[in-house]
Amino acid sequence: MDFNEQEKITLQFQLRQFLVVTRQSKDLNNLSTIQELCSCLVATDRATIYYLIDRLLRLIMTLPVSTATTERCFSAMKIIKTRLRNKMEGRFLADSMTVYIEREIGASISSDLIIDDFKALGTRRLLF
Numbered sequence: 001m002d003f004n005e006q007e008k009i010t011l012q013f014q015l016r017q018f019l020v021v022t023r024q025s026k027d028l029n030n031l032s033t034i035q036e037l038c039s040c041l042v043a044t045d046r047a048t049i050y051y052l053i054d055r056l057l058r059l060i061m062t063l064p065v066s067t068a069t070t071e072r073c074f075s076a077m078k079i080i081k082t083r084l085r086n087k088m089e090g091r092f093l094a095d096s097m098t099v100y101i102e103r104e105i106g107a108s109i110s111s112d113l114i115i116d117d118f119k120a121l122g123t124r125r126l127l128f
Contacts, residue, residue: 011052
């Protein structure tokens with residue numbers, strides 16, 4: 001979905017040409033990771049020539065991070081949304097998950113600070 005039809009066709013040609021150039025190039029022969037390949041493409045200015053390959057490599061490198069974040073969110077939701085909280089509304093669930101997932105940030109906020117903020121709000125009841 002990150003490539004349109006024309007880019008997919010162009011990517012095939014770029015990959016074929018890149019394979020030929022890679023086999024002949026000394027600086028691309030001894031690379032062992034995707035990060036090294038991406039860095040070498042940028043350093044040798046080949047990232048502009050093979051811009052679609054560069055984009056593809058960057059997408060591949062972000063995959064583990066995206067997957068880990070998603071798994072962490074589902075794990076948090078499983079912990080938070082127990083049988084007792086099954087009827088929790090969406091907004092409250094989202095807020096609870098944010099606090100759980102970002103618990104390092106939440107740990108830096110003291111309870112006294114939160115209580116003082118609520119006291120500063122004053123009376124919250126509506127008078128009829």
